[in-house]
Each structure stands twice: as structure tokens, then as C-alpha cells.
Amino acid sequence: MENKIVELQQVDKAYRMGRHEFLALKKVNLVIEKGEFCGLVGPSGSGKTTLLNIVGTLDTPTAGRAMVLNHGLENLTHRQAARLRSRYIGFIFQTFNLLPVYTVYENVEFPLLLLGRPEPERHKMVMEALESVHLLDKLDNRPAQLSGGESQRVAIARSIVKKPQLVLADEPTANLDAENSHHILRIMRELNSRYNITFLFSTHDEKVISYLRRKISLVDGRIVSDEHLRPEENHATASDL
Amino acid sequence: MxxxxxxxxxxxxxxxxxxxxxxxxxxxxxxxxxxxxxxxxxxxxxxxxxxxxxAMELGGGQYWHRNLDPFDPLTFESARGEIPSALQPLIESGKAAPLLIVPGVIFPGGQMQTVQLKGLPVNQKILKLPMQSLANSDADFPVLIGSRMASATGLRQGDRIMVRWRDVHGTYDAREVFVQTVFKTSVGTVDEQQLWMPLKKLQQLTGLENKAGKIILAANIAPVDAGEEWIFHDLDYLLKDxxxxxxxxxxxxxxxxxxxxxxxxxxxxxxxxxxxxxxxxxxxxxxxxxxxxxxxxxxxxxxxxxxxxxxxxxxxxxxxxxxxxxxxxxxxxxxxxxxxxxxxxxxxxxxxxxxxxxxxxxxxxxxxxxxxxxxxxxxxxxxxxxxxxxxxx
Known part of the structure; x- marks a missing residue:
């Protein structure tokens, strides 16, 4: 029980669209344990991102019970949710969402600034994170000077720099070519193994799916299957790169 | 944070x-x-x-004769009174200056123009008018005019012009005056349609000895009671317009x-x-x-x-x-x-x-x-x- 990072019970999420209500999630039950490398898989509009947002405390369920890192989302204030995100949850987005006026170093440093970590500790952690995504040579670059793959690696470094318990990645390979996609997926799998960080993806990309150890399929807001996989053996590990 | x-x-x-x-x-x-x-x-x-x-017109405040209405020139003839004895020490010490205003007429270029004859002591230093230049004049009736007045009438320094006024008895009298000085000022109300002359001369011409229409106080001098005939107006009042x-x-x-x-x-x-x-x-x-x-x-x-x-x-x-x-x-x-x-x-x-x-x-x-x-x-x-x-x- 202590290994449970996420526990959803009968979670509904409804959106009001004009006079009508659209049910994005229907009676979702899900448990994710520490150290998992799993993905929410399904077509567009199946509720993947909605579920990811709820797990990331960016949104709240309309009904049901959601526990994330031992916090019930129903009673969480905005401030408590923000604190939870800043300490324990990392995000990776399809469009990278790097802060455009900051350098690579500053982007990765930002979550540590929010946590009030002292400068020497910040420096050590930022360098370690950037080393793990192989970007030590781009410290002073701005996001506009990076390729898509490099930008996503910065986003990964930013998400793991504070050693979170959970990293949520929303379509992380959607804007990347095949080579870069495999590259960042290997890095994430390596980080998962090295730091035991739980990764939860939202994707319909077969490349991502091939790396997952657990595939949760969603259709029309419902979980239709939940499979434990054996990731393809032909994927190289990050240490091989 | x-x-x-x-x-x-x-x-x-x-x-x-x-x-x-x-x-x-x-x-x-x-x-x-x-x-x-x-x-x-x-x-x-x-x-x-x-x-x-x-600096040019108001000083530190003014006593007005009670009949004086500055917007009604017809009151000027009745708005004259004896300079009150209570103010004499201030006048003698240069802390106050009597001003006599007499309506008159001049005839520049053959045309009639109404003016105010203003008499002020030549040794006063309260208003920044060059009255001292009149004290040094050899002319019988030297006057100061402002540059606007000079421009409007075509008068220049050294010119002579006929001035007509009514004396204390209402009788018309006239004299030729000598333009001693043309002064420059930004204050139109001491310039346009005005002739400045020594107070004593004006009193003498009009038969209004020891009389004035206004008494101008120097800055930072506390007003004293000058009797019922004279009303003190401070700068707040005078600057109201x-x-x-x-x-x-x-x-x-x-x-x-x-x-x-x-x-x-x-x-x-x-x-x-x-x-x-x-x-x-x-x-x-x-x-x-x-x-x-x-x-x-x-x-x-x-x-x-x-x-x-x-x-x-x-x-x-x-x-x-x-x-x-x-x-x-x-x-x-x-x-x-x-x-x-x-x-x-x-x-x-x-x-x-x-x-x-x-x-x-x-x-x-x-x-x-x-x-x-x-x-x-x-x-x-x-x-x-x-x-x-x-x-x-």
C-alpha cells in the first residue's frame, strides 16, 4: 500500500460545453505504484490528457476519489496543490514549454529556485540533471537556439532536477522525429531505473508504447485495458548513447 | 516562496x-x-x-479706499481719501506707498484715448517700476509709460504729449507731459493705457494734496488698522482673479x-x-x-x-x-x-x-x-x- 503513488476510484470528469455536459472521464479506477514506467494510451479525445492533468493536480475530478502522493485532491487548496507539484511532481509537455527568456541552465534551475534550495546545491543538481540528458554543452543557450530534441531534453532535465516522485509526460514525442524520440525515451527509461522515478505518459505514439512496462488504454473516457508489458529488448539504454 | x-x-x-x-x-x-x-x-x-x-502691481497687499471699484473707472474720482495717519510711519519708512489714480485723456496722433494717470512716490521701492528715473528728470511733468502703451500710441522716450483730466472741482485741465522712460514689463495692467508720474506732481495738478486711492504695502509687513475709510486687501484677495x-x-x-x-x-x-x-x-x-x-x-x-x-x-x-x-x-x-x-x-x-x-x-x-x-x-x-x-x- 505504501508504494501507491496514485489511486483513483470511480473518478468522473465533466466539462460544460454550452448547455451540454461532456464527460471526459467515466468511473476511472487506477492505481500506479512507485517506480512504474507506464502510459495512458488511446486516440484523441479518449481522456488521456484529462487524466494526466488530474494526476498532476492541475485539475480536479468532478466525482469520485483521487489520491495523489497521499493527498486527496477533493480537499486540496490551490496553494496545497501548487506545493505538491513544486515538490513531488515533474511535467513534460508536447510543446516543451520552456521559459523562453531563460538559458538552458536557468530553465532547469527554476524548480529548485521555487523550492528555495541554496545556490551550491542548485548548481550541483542542475549539472547532474543536464548531464543525464547529455546537454552540458548547451548551458548558456536559449530555447530558441535549441533543436526540438534538445528542447525536450531540457524539459526532461527540468522535470527530474528536483528528484520528484512522479513525472507526467503529455505526448512527449509528438513534436520529435523518430531518432530524437528514441533518444529521449531511452533517457527517461534510464532515469526511471537510476532514480526510481515514476513516469506516467499520455501518448498514442507506438514508439513510446514500445518502451512502456505498463499500458493503460482509454477509450471514450473509460479504461478499457490495463496490460503489463515487457519492453522491447532492442531498445538501447541511455548509458549506450 | x-x-x-x-x-x-x-x-x-x-x-x-x-x-x-x-x-x-x-x-x-x-x-x-x-x-x-x-x-x-x-x-x-x-x-x-x-x-x-x-513685483509690479500688488506689493505685499493693498489698502483701498472704500469707494474704489477697480472694475468701474467711474468710481476712481470718488475713491480718494486722506492718507491715514496710522499708515504715515510705514510710508515714511518706505514700507508703504500711496497711489493716486486719476482718469485722463491723451491725444496720440490726433486721436483721443482714455488713460489712467497714476501717481506714486518716486523714491518707493515696493513696486519694481523705474520711478526713480522721474526724480532725476529736468522736465516739469515727466511720465513713465510701458512698452505696450508706447507701442499702442506710437510714443517714444523723449516725446511730449498733451494730457487732459478733471481736477478736484470737476474742472478740465490739461498739460503737456514728457515721456521720460519707456519701461518693459510682463504685467499688462501696469502698462496699457497708463501714465505713471510722481505722486506729488499728480496731487498738485489735480488739487488732491495728501490724497490717494490705494496704499501699497511692502511684502511681509503686517497690516494696521487704517480707519473705516480704508479697507485692507491681502494677496489672496488681490490675486483672486x-x-x-x-x-x-x-x-x-x-x-x-x-x-x-x-x-x-x-x-x-x-x-x-x-x-x-x-x-x-x-x-x-x-x-x-x-x-x-x-x-x-x-x-x-x-x-x-x-x-x-x-x-x-x-x-x-x-x-x-x-x-x-x-x-x-x-x-x-x-x-x-x-x-x-x-x-x-x-x-x-x-x-x-x-x-x-x-x-x-x-x-x-x-x-x-x-x-x-x-x-x-x-x-x-x-x-x-x-x-x-x-x-x-
Missing amino acids: QPLLIFKLAVRNLIGAGLRTWLNVGALSFVFVTIIGTQGIYNGLNEQATHAMI LREMVKTKSVSAMFMYILLLSLALLAIFDTQVLSIFKRRKEIGMLMALGMTRGQVIQLFTLEGAIHGMLAAGFGALYGIPLLGYLATHGWALPEYTRGYGMALGERLYPSYGPVLVAGTTVLVLAAVTIVSFLPARKIADMKPTETLRGKVQ
Whole structure:
């Protein structure tokens, strides 16, 4: 029980669209344990991102019970949710969402600034994170000077720099070519193994799916299957790169 | 999160934004300098006119004969009385000066023109009129005229002109007077249609010995009781008309001030709204990284406020030398400004008081902060999931 990072019970999420209500999630039950490398898989509009947002405390369920890192989302204030995100949850987005006026170093440093970590500790952690995504040579670059793959690696470094318990990645390979996609997926799998960080993806990309150890399929807001996989053996590990 | 961190992040964002920051700062600094500059001109107009009137016409206050109505020249003949004995010590010590006003007529170029003959002691130093030049004159009836009067009548220094008036008994009398000096003044009310002559001469010509219509007090002299026939008017009363005029002009000045400020705020608001809405995904990202709504609002509001502070500093860099130069050297006023009804002089010296500078700075800073706060609050109130998608409500 202590290994449970996420526990959803009968979670509904409804959106009001004009006079009508659209049910994005229907009676979702899900448990994710520490150290998992799993993905929410399904077509567009199946509720993947909605579920990811709820797990990331960016949104709240309309009904049901959601526990994330031992916090019930129903009673969480905005401030408590923000604190939870800043300490324990990392995000990776399809469009990278790097802060455009900051350098690579500053982007990765930002979550540590929010946590009030002292400068020497910040420096050590930022360098370690950037080393793990192989970007030590781009410290002073701005996001506009990076390729898509490099930008996503910065986003990964930013998400793991504070050693979170959970990293949520929303379509992380959607804007990347095949080579870069495999590259960042290997890095994430390596980080998962090295730091035991739980990764939860939202994707319909077969490349991502091939790396997952657990595939949760969603259709029309419902979980239709939940499979434990054996990731393809032909994927190289990050240490091989 | 510590407030210092928010400040550091705001500074980092501004530095990172590079040219955009400096364009905003430059435009906003221009607003500071323009508003302060414009208001300084109005302040200069007011102060200059007030000082000139005090120096040339009003002194530190005036006793008026109770029958005197300055707007009714017909009262001038009845508004004369014995110079009160209570004021004699002040007059003898140069702290007060009697003024006698007699309506008259001159005939420049063969045309009749009404004038006021004004008699003032030649040794008085209360009003900055060159009366002393009359004391040194060899002429029987030397007079001073202002440059406007000279221009209107075609009179020049050294000219002679016939003056007609009615004496104490109502009998018309006439003499030829000698234009001893033509003086320049910005105060039209001591210039146009006026002939200044020694008080004793005027009293003698009109048979009004020891009589006056007004008694002008020097500055900072406490008024004394001069009897029922004489009413003391302080500067507040005497400057009432000017201040009313200033107030009327202040409305247009205020309109300009509000217009400039509104245009500036509109530009700033527009820039801030564009900037903040353009950065809505960034706001969503900041929330995803763990910033609270309040912190996001603080950050963006502080960025706006720092814009304002940088603009104030940058504006000071070029505004202080520029406005300082104008305040010291002034600028030449065109001829037509004489028709403004205020004693403006030939050069205008803008005046930038601490209240104007500090008040405008605080006002613009507060306004910039508010127009930064409003769009930031609107976006921060949205759900992070929507801002992350770049949605705008």
C-alpha cells in the first residue's frame, strides 16, 4: 500500500460545453505504484490528457476519489496543490514549454529556485540533471537556439532536477522525429531505473508504447485495458548513447 | 516562496526579454518626461505671472479706499481719501506707498484715448517700476509709460504729449507731459493705457494734496488698522482673479495631463495585455512547476512595476538635464502670448516642483502596476490546464 503513488476510484470528469455536459472521464479506477514506467494510451479525445492533468493536480475530478502522493485532491487548496507539484511532481509537455527568456541552465534551475534550495546545491543538481540528458554543452543557450530534441531534453532535465516522485509526460514525442524520440525515451527509461522515478505518459505514439512496462488504454473516457508489458529488448539504454 | 525570489525572477525575466524591455522602458520614460515637462510649463506660467504681478502691481497687499471699484473707472474720482495717519510711519519708512489714480485723456496722433494717470512716490521701492528715473528728470511733468502703451500710441522716450483730466472741482485741465522712460514689463495692467508720474506732481495738478486711492504695502509687513475709510486687501484677495484664470487654464492643463496619462496608460496596458496574453502558456507552465496564482500575479505585476521604475530612472537620465536646462534658460514666448491675459513676459521659465515630479512619478508607477496586475490576474484566475493549452477566456 505504501508504494501507491496514485489511486483513483470511480473518478468522473465533466466539462460544460454550452448547455451540454461532456464527460471526459467515466468511473476511472487506477492505481500506479512507485517506480512504474507506464502510459495512458488511446486516440484523441479518449481522456488521456484529462487524466494526466488530474494526476498532476492541475485539475480536479468532478466525482469520485483521487489520491495523489497521499493527498486527496477533493480537499486540496490551490496553494496545497501548487506545493505538491513544486515538490513531488515533474511535467513534460508536447510543446516543451520552456521559459523562453531563460538559458538552458536557468530553465532547469527554476524548480529548485521555487523550492528555495541554496545556490551550491542548485548548481550541483542542475549539472547532474543536464548531464543525464547529455546537454552540458548547451548551458548558456536559449530555447530558441535549441533543436526540438534538445528542447525536450531540457524539459526532461527540468522535470527530474528536483528528484520528484512522479513525472507526467503529455505526448512527449509528438513534436520529435523518430531518432530524437528514441533518444529521449531511452533517457527517461534510464532515469526511471537510476532514480526510481515514476513516469506516467499520455501518448498514442507506438514508439513510446514500445518502451512502456505498463499500458493503460482509454477509450471514450473509460479504461478499457490495463496490460503489463515487457519492453522491447532492442531498445538501447541511455548509458549506450 | 520568498518575496526576494519573485523580485529576482522578475528582474531575470526583464533582462531576458532584452530589447522588448528597453523599448517599453524608453516609451514609458518619454511619458514621464512629457507629462512632467508639460505640467512644468503650466506651473511656470502661473508662478511667473504671480511673481510679476506682486513685483509690479500688488506689493505685499493693498489698502483701498472704500469707494474704489477697480472694475468701474467711474468710481476712481470718488475713491480718494486722506492718507491715514496710522499708515504715515510705514510710508515714511518706505514700507508703504500711496497711489493716486486719476482718469485722463491723451491725444496720440490726433486721436483721443482714455488713460489712467497714476501717481506714486518716486523714491518707493515696493513696486519694481523705474520711478526713480522721474526724480532725476529736468522736465516739469515727466511720465513713465510701458512698452505696450508706447507701442499702442506710437510714443517714444523723449516725446511730449498733451494730457487732459478733471481736477478736484470737476474742472478740465490739461498739460503737456514728457515721456521720460519707456519701461518693459510682463504685467499688462501696469502698462496699457497708463501714465505713471510722481505722486506729488499728480496731487498738485489735480488739487488732491495728501490724497490717494490705494496704499501699497511692502511684502511681509503686517497690516494696521487704517480707519473705516480704508479697507485692507491681502494677496489672496488681490490675486483672486489671476488664480481664477489659472484655475480655468488648469482645467485645460489637467485635461492635457489626463489625456497624456491616458494615452500612456493605454499604450502600457496594450503592451502589458499583449505581453501577458502572449505569455499565457508560460503562466500555465509556472503554475505546473509549482507557483501559486498569487505568486504568478505578483511576478507579472512586479515586472510591470519594475518597468515603471526603470522608466523613471531612464527618464531622469535625460529628463533632468533637458528640463533643468529649460527651467534655467527658459524659452522665448511669441508675441501673441501677450493676448493670454497673464503676465507672461518674453521668456517662459517652466517650474518643476517636487510635488509635480514626485506626484507624477507615483501616479504613473501606480498606474503601470495596476495595468500589469489586471491582465495577470485574469490569466492567473484561469485553470492551469487552459493556460497551458494557450486558451484565452
